[in-house]
Amino acid sequence: MNKGRRLATSVTLVAGLLSVTLLGGATLVLEKTWHTAHRSAEVSLERTARVVESTVNRQLLQVDIALASLPTLITALSRSNGDVTSEAANRLLRGLNFQAYAFRDILLVRPDGTVWASARPRPRSRALPINPGELSTGPGTGAIAVNGPVRNPLTGEWALFLSRPVSLPGADTLLAVAEVPLSTLGTLLAEAGEAPGLRVMLERDDGTLLASLPHDELQIGKVQPAAIGRLSRDGTAVEVPGTPAGTPMIAAARPSLYKDITVALTLETATAMTDWKRDRDRLLAVVLLAEILVLASAGALHAAFRRQRRLERERAVASTRLENAIEAMSDGFVMWDADDRLVTCNQKYRELYAVSAPVIQVGAHFEDVLRQGAALGQYPNIGSDVEAWLDHMIGWHRESQGSMERLLPDGRWVLITERRTASGEIVGTRTDITPIKTALSDLEAANERARHQNRLFDAALNNMSHGLLMADAGRHVIVCNRRFMELFGLAEADVAPGTHVAEVYRAIVARGIWEAGTVDDIRRRQEDLTLAQRNGTFKTSDADGATLSITQRPMDDGGFVAIYEDVTEQQHAESRIRFLAHHDPLTRLPNRILFRSRLEEMLHASRTRGQGLALLYLDLDKFKDVNDTLGHPVGDALLEAVGNRLRACLGDSIIVARLGGDEFAVACLSPDLPAEAARLGERIIASLSAPYGLDGRQVTVGVSVGIAMATPDIALDADTLLKNADMALYEAKASGRGVSRFFEPGIESKLYARLELERDLRAALAAEQFELAYQPVFDLVADRVCGFEALIRWPHPERGLVSPAEFIPLAEETELIGEIGAFVLNRACADAARLPGDVRIAVNLSPVQLRTDDIVDAVASALQRSGLDPRRLELEITESALLEDNERIATLLERLRGLGTRLVLDDFGTGYSSLSYLRRFPFDKIKIDQSFVREMTTRSNCVAIVGAVVGLADELGMTATAEGVETADQLDLVRQVGCLEAQGYLLGRPKPILAAFELLRGAGSAKPTLPLAAVGS
Known part of the structure; x- marks a missing residue:
């Protein structure tokens, strides 16, 4: 590792040294060649300046010679022809103009500025484009003067006017003037020194630009702030630094023969050094390529060293990983060499073959491990013929193809898999498949349960209270249940799997249970839901009121599943619910909600028709006693009977409602109020007070009636009218029941007093x-x-x-x-x-x-x-x-x-x-009412009644007590009839x-x- 690092360091140093050497050498070469190229540009510019100077001098001399020869030519003309006329001078000047291209026009001008003669015809009144006072002579007598530049108004061109004084025979001193167009000078200058980046200028000593190449229209005749002629006029090239708006230049200036005119040349340094830059770029490209080659070589060597070190590390890591991977395997791993000796195995392998662990050693022979394992009981299902089993296993091992399952002593199962490598080794795995075995067993049990569930599903499907139809994307039947066939009267053949739904609809129509129009409505609406791939529920009914509710859901594959429910009874129930929302279920009379709505309508009608409205509140007297003593069924029967009687005695034109409990309400429009309301109340009391036969019993109740009225001239709202009727009803009850009472303003105060007492x-x-x-x-x-x-x-x-x-x-x-x-x-x-x-x-x-x-x-x-x-x-x-x-x-x-x-x-x-x-x-006792006792002294029949009651009580074994004894006479009479007890104020x-x-x-x-x-x- 250290050696590799030293080699890498050496390569880095050598590459750095080569790079520095190449860069240093290139720098020296470039500096040397730059100076050479720059000097070469200066020499070339100086040479061009001499050429331009010579060209300008030759041109000006040619003009000067022409002007200086005029007196001689004109004098010769006068000798032959006598006095010189301006016409003769014109012809002479025109001849000169034709012979020379150095000027455009040549003129003779008087001191006052009038043109005496000219090479080109012109009116005498036409003045020169330059002020005669500005025409000057040169610094010496007879020298030429250069004037301008001036723009000629006739041609629009810039021109120089060269003049010198001349003396003619018989005439005053005149000025000979030659017009030299700047374009003519430009042509001469271009022939002398046109080159890329080169600028040639004619300047005066004060810096005025007379002419330039390239032509600069804007600067002609203007004083140049940085005139070259002011710097140096010896023809030596000098470096002119660039201004903020310009670029560095090489400049050279030479004076012409005419002291007031200087020839100046400039060449942009960048243009002058173009060839050097090209050579510089080529050199730098070569150096860069060399640097790249050096660095690439160094990089390649470094990469090779790094790759070598990485490979060494990777080999070490791979070896460690392999060992770790083998040990971390959930399966047992084993490797045998070509001679069937154990090379390696992992801990999992040793755990699986724990019984054979003592003989599983590196270098052990496969047959020995197998034989000793069999002797130790490692393989419980090998049978009695161990040798045959050993031969089979050794043969299978040497073939190294396929897999086999083996039962271990602890009840686990392993899957044995072995493969031979190209070099002859055998690699094997031992996988614990006990969970798989268990899972397969569980799977079989699950399959059995699934089959059982399918049987249950079939049973559930065919015992559903709703019909079910499932179809695929092609509208073919997948499944339907028995209830579906029952609803439409279909046979199994009509809805066999694969049958098109259209065929099913045709079969339904053919059975005739449902009308064709109803079936077509179902088909169309289901098809709409299917095409839209959306959920939907709709109902359809036959003419006889039979109603189906169909709920359809789309399936992912484009099919659908639909539920069909016979909701005929449900529709009837919903109709009843709608009825009961506004009617009392017991009496079938309008309830409070509907009555309130009708009352609002009647109030409006009362105002529009000009009729009065009577509202009667009814409350059954002692109904609670009937309900509590005879039971709620009898009470309900009584309420139903009351409702029937109200309908019977009032007719259809009067609104009757049950508001709740034993309270009823009646409303009617009439122009005859309050008389009609009073008659109505009496009729109701009479009708409802008659005995009722209920459940084998005779029941009698009364009714109290409270009446409130609204008239067109007294506008009342429904709430006020209801409240007034309620208070009138309370007044009727307080008056002893069984009567009717109209609402009066005082009733309200009485009611409040009663509420206060309560x-x-x-x-x-x-x-x-x-x-x-x-x-x-x-x-x-x-x-x-x-x-x-x-x-x-x-x-x-x-x-x-x-x-x-x-x-x-x-x-x-x-x-x-x-x-x-x-x-x-x-x-x-x-x-x-x-x-x-x-x-x-x-x-x-x-x-x-x-x-x-x-x-x-x-x-x-x-x-x-x-x-x-x-x-x-x-x-x-x-x-x-x-x-x-x-x-x-x-x-x-x-x-x-x-x-x-x-x-x-x-x-x-x-x-x-x-x-x-x-x-x-x-x-045990009877108390005789005081009304009889008090009248015993005045009415003999009362004495008889009291005596009879006392005798009756005595016979029945009861005690009789006289109430209300207030006088001694009454007490004596009570004693006389045999009464045993008495009480009273006496x-x-x-x-x-x-x-x-x-x-x-x-x-x-x-x-x-x-x-x-x-x-x-």
């Missing part, structure tokens, strides 16, 4: 504001107090003493009577327990309390809590309570008597006074419990006499 009543219960007073009952035989009747009193903190006649009916109506009755029972029993043991206490039970069996528990609880002997408690029951369900009341009274209490029939004679009550119900007023106790003691005696009692009262 609220106070509930508060009184919570605050225990009630008290009990006890009125004594006298034994007329023993002349002593034998008991008391408990009477409830309500001392309201604001109202004062509230009469029971005022709040007891309200308590019965609001069902608070149960709580009040429980209070009276508990308090009376507790107070009675404090009295002597032979004194009884009487408590009145409301008919409402007797409607449920809770009264039995209330009495039992009061007796248990107070410890009162049940025989001392008397429960007084009015005749009205016996008008209910006789059987249930009889059972209830037997249960009360079973507690040990005494039962008393109160106010006998005021009700129906059916003698059957005395026979059927187990009463004998004692209701007193608190302490006063009652004092009455019993009566001046130290527990048996006060009647006169004492009367006095005490």
